[in-house]
Amino acid sequence: MSASFLQFARLCQSLASTSRKLEKRDLMVDSLRQLSARDAGRTALYLSGRPFAEADSRTLQVGGSLLSKALAELTGADPETLSAAYRRHGDLGAAAEELLANSRKPPCAQALTMEELEQSFAQIASASGTASRMRLLLDLLGRATPLEAKYLIKLVTGDMRIGVKQSLVEEAIARAYNADLSQVRRALMLTGDLAEVTVRAISGTVDQARMRLFHPLGFMLASPVATVEEALERFTEEVRAEHGGHQTRPTEAIREAQVEDKYDGIRAQLHCGDPGQPGRVALFSRNREDISESFPELVEAFAQITEPVILDGEIVAWNPAGNRALPFTSLQQRLGRKRVAQELRERVPVVWIAFDLLSLGGELLLERPLRERRQALETLVKRLAPATSHVRPQGQAALFEAPPAPCPRLLLAPAMQLESAEQLERAYTQARERGNEGIMIKDRNSAYQPGRRGLAWLKLKRELATLDVVVTAAEYGHGRRAGVLSDYTFAVRDGDRLKNIGKAYSGLTDAEIEQLSHFFKAHTLEDHGHFRTVEPLVVLEVAFNNIMRSDRHDSGFALRFPRILRIRNDKPVQEIDTLQRVEELYHAQPDKALEQSQ
Structure with a gap:
């Protein structure tokens, strides 16, 4: 029983x-x-x-x-x-x-x-x-x-909150049944089924697990850096660590790196080519959700592939006429849709930009160095091109060559060897001019580490700007912040009026949130239970990646990825930024020309 x-x-x-x-x-x-x-x-x-x-x-x-x-x-x-x-x-x-x-x-x-x-x-x-x-x-x-x-x-x-991560459950399984922990973790990566792995550990067959498609592997993550100097310093540290801490000259270290654009799209994992399920294709987002329904043209293109493949890459909105990426705001129209009308497919076409190969023919490539995975990826893309879409020839050119088809479906992310700080600075500037977020610096000797964030991959992207705003509403958070007002809606000035432009809940310490919660409770204008409008008295400095047109707020704009940098007790509300300043920043974005050319 x-x-x-x-x-x-x-x-x-x-x-x-x-x-x-x-x-x-x-x-x-x-x-x-x-x-x-x-x-x-x-x-x-x-x-x-x-x-x-x-x-x-x-x-x-x-x-x-x-x-x-x-x-x-x-x-x-x-x-x-x-x-x-x-x-x-x-x-x-x-x-x-x-x-x-x-x-x-x-x-x-x-x-x-x-x-x-x-x-x-x-x-x-x-x-x-x-x-x-x-x-x-x-x-x-x-x-x-x-x-x-x-x-x-x-x-x-999905909110257990008992202080137990999956990694600790894996340790318990290995210890309970005298199984090798590395084999337990590998079996879970291959099968995506913790219950099955447990049964295998009990029966002593955990080493017999085999790779299955259509369950997402963990994504390898990049550590952020803010400057070229920081990127080179941290990358040199990584290379030295690989060589047992021995001194390595920066000029030698940086030659171990490749540079790619950081695309302004959706990071995703593509699975296809299962002989047991011909034509099946799955796209998984970073939170491991199946987002295939939002991108039917990619599913159609990769349904032609007959060998098992797992690719890491980016789904990007694409401008076929300009042969370049469109801003993320264009891609947003595709998200969360269970049915994508033909009109939307034509108005906002998408492509898959491949930058890593995780599995081929049922063999995991994660432990191979990036230089080998990259070489295998280039060969694979050339072979897949006729079955999917036109792919530009591999080379060092910054931009893709014009495709003969109305829109490609598969593109290979251009990569070049890092040579110098000056080259890295130019690469960043050119990436921003192409409408991309920044650049990636990757150690060509690195294995693919699912779910890990280390120094082997770095991402360089800079804030567009910061704005001084005033809080107009506050609401209770979730989890351990359920008892405090921790999520803040904020506004800029438009003449004598305040117009909301965003909402943020990250960046402040617990002590600061506790202090603001008490303040907002004492300065509430309207109490709607979970949500309160408050007196516009608290000024915050917020950073963000870019500005989008949006009808979510009465300003007509929204900030993408806003983060609170600090509370500006030194600044009166009369001196916060204006809607005019927001419009100036919006039009100054490097990707505005792309968006307006659609």
Whole structure:
């Protein structure tokens, strides 16, 4: 018989109550060893915060609104009571535990098992319509004790918050079943299924796992640098580390690097060519969501590929006439659409710019140095070109050559060997002139490290500018910030009026947020519960990547990736930046000529 979910909930409670990593690991080890193989797999998967494996495309489609309605129906709590409980805990699961305990709901006669939970998740994922999901959710929560409901909701929302990362679950699996940790992690990378890896660890077959397409690998990430000098210094440090700390002259070190444009698109991973599923193509975003539906022309192009391939690259909006990338604002029109009309496909065409090859013919290439992966990528692109679209010949030219087709679908990211600081500065300037975000500096000897951010890859991009703005509204955050006003809407001056231009929630310390929260509560104009309009008294300096036209705010503009640099206690509201200044910055952007030439 399957283990009870209450046992899992108690384990989670114990894990949340200690901050010691080794104690957490040992708690998981002891629990896993007491379970059957199937329940151990389910437990490992759920501890990682997922109702389904990474390789499983199913989703529950249950959000906070539906969960709140289910809780209100089960406990009789009104919206005010539910909101107050959420603010006390900063967590809907903990709020549910409190509300269910106070409702004195009679306990269910039959305990909920891990197998039944797995079956319920499958039913919810396949349910058609909100009403069906609501009935299944009510049935599931109705069987749960308050403690079980707490962790059910945490699992459904993907917000376990028990201080356990997936890497620690992997350690526990290896220790529980005397498996090699590196083999456990490799098996998970290959299969994308933590439950299966756990079962393999129990049976001693973890080393027999094989690569599967259509589950996203972790993305290798780049460390940001602000100047050419910083980039060269940090890259030299990386090369020295590779050589055991031996002194390496900067001129020698930089020759180990290649330079690419940093594109203003969507980083994605492309999987195609599975012989078992001919024609299937999947595009995964950095948060591992399948975004294929938003880019049907890429799916159509790569459906012709018959050998298993995983590419790392960028989806970019493209101007065929100018043969260059369009601003990200153009690409935004394509995002989140389940159906892309032909008119939109023609108005905002997209291309795939490939810059790394992760797997070919079922073989992972991650441990090979970048120089070898790049060579294999160039060869592959030449071979794939007839089946997809025109690709420019490889070379050192800064711009792609004009394609014969109306729009290409596959392009190879140009790369050149780094020679000097002067060359790097020119490369950055030219990349910005082409409408791209900046440049990438990559160690040609580096392996591809999924999910890692180190010095092997650097990204150089500079802020467009900063603006001094005033806060006009504040709202409660989420998680540990649920009890404080931490998300701020801000405005610039337009004559005697203030016009909103953005919203930011990063950049300030916890102490500063706590201080501002008290201030805004004392200077509230309108209290709408989660959201408040406040007296325009607090001036912030914000940085951002670029400015977009937008009807989201009454200014007609929005800042992309705004970040709070500091609170400007020294600046009166009368001296904040103006809408005219925003318009000047908007038109001064290097990519404006591209956007206006569409």
